[in-house]
Amino acid sequence: MAHCVVAEAEAIIDAEIAVHEGGFVRLVDYLGGDERIVQAARVSYGEGTKTFREDKGLINYLLRNDHTSPFEQVVLTFHLKMPIFVARQWIRHRTARVNEISGRYSVMSDEFYLPAESDIAEQSSENKQGRKSEPAAASARERALALLKRGQRRAYEEYEALLAEGIAREIARINLPLSIYTELYWQIDLRNLFHFLKLRLDPHAQKETRDYALVVHDVARRVSPIAVDAFDEYQLASISLSRRELEALQARLSGKEIALSGKARERFEAKLRGEKVLS
DSSP: OOOOOOHHHHTTTTOEEEETTTEEEEEEEEEOOHHHHHHHHHHHHSSOOOSHHHHHHHHHHHHHTTOOGGGGGOEEEEEEEEEHHHHHHHTTOTTSEEEEOOTTTSOOOSOBOOOOGGGOOOBOSSOTTSBOSSOOOHHHHHHHHHHHHHHHHHHHHHHHHHHHTTOOHHHHGGGOOTTBEEEEEEEEEHHHHHHHHHHHTSTTSOHHHHHHHHHHHHHHHHHOHHHHHHHIIIIITOOOOOHHHHHHHHHHHTTOOOSOOHHHHHHHHHHHTTOOOOO
């Protein structure tokens, strides 16, 4: 296999792409691109394709039919700076390789994430793990920001006081909040990155995590534009139907009554509208 150099990716190597006020996504390195996917597929499928159009057709065919192992040949390494609460959601995806800054070895920096006032909302009654789509009342948002700032300032002052008294870093850090920024190196292959993005770009994922995932999605497009277009088409914006839902769709297309009721029918109708029912 020839070494793959992708001009669009090279243009952003080591550039910090800002996320929120204090965070960033940086592409440190990449291995392969669309060309590598096609090269890997040719090992299985013979001489294969040669032109851009044929290569695009092959990549679309592979993803459309879940022949995903060639996508594992593309690997991206990111340097991420994000609040700890985002990082904890991020590394739930155990198919990546991660190295994170350690508060046992290093003094944590005095940098904390604060949401934009317009992003402060009340708890959703439908999504048990998320917020309402509309902002809270102005007075509630102001008070929330004031409390967050006060708590962050107090926690860091006490952290510094413990360090000044000679208390070990691993003890002093205990009370630091989830909003403090951390940094990590995160390496993942394209197949598993697509799975990550399918989940973290979902409208029900936490907004702050989606903000980072959107940037990672953009960077991945720089590395493998054809593959990311195929992902958008066949995975990100697609829906899956259960056996009963498929039968219901066939019945509807035939003008017959569908054999679904209650929550099952709600979920089916929501899928057809491009929505999601969480319960």
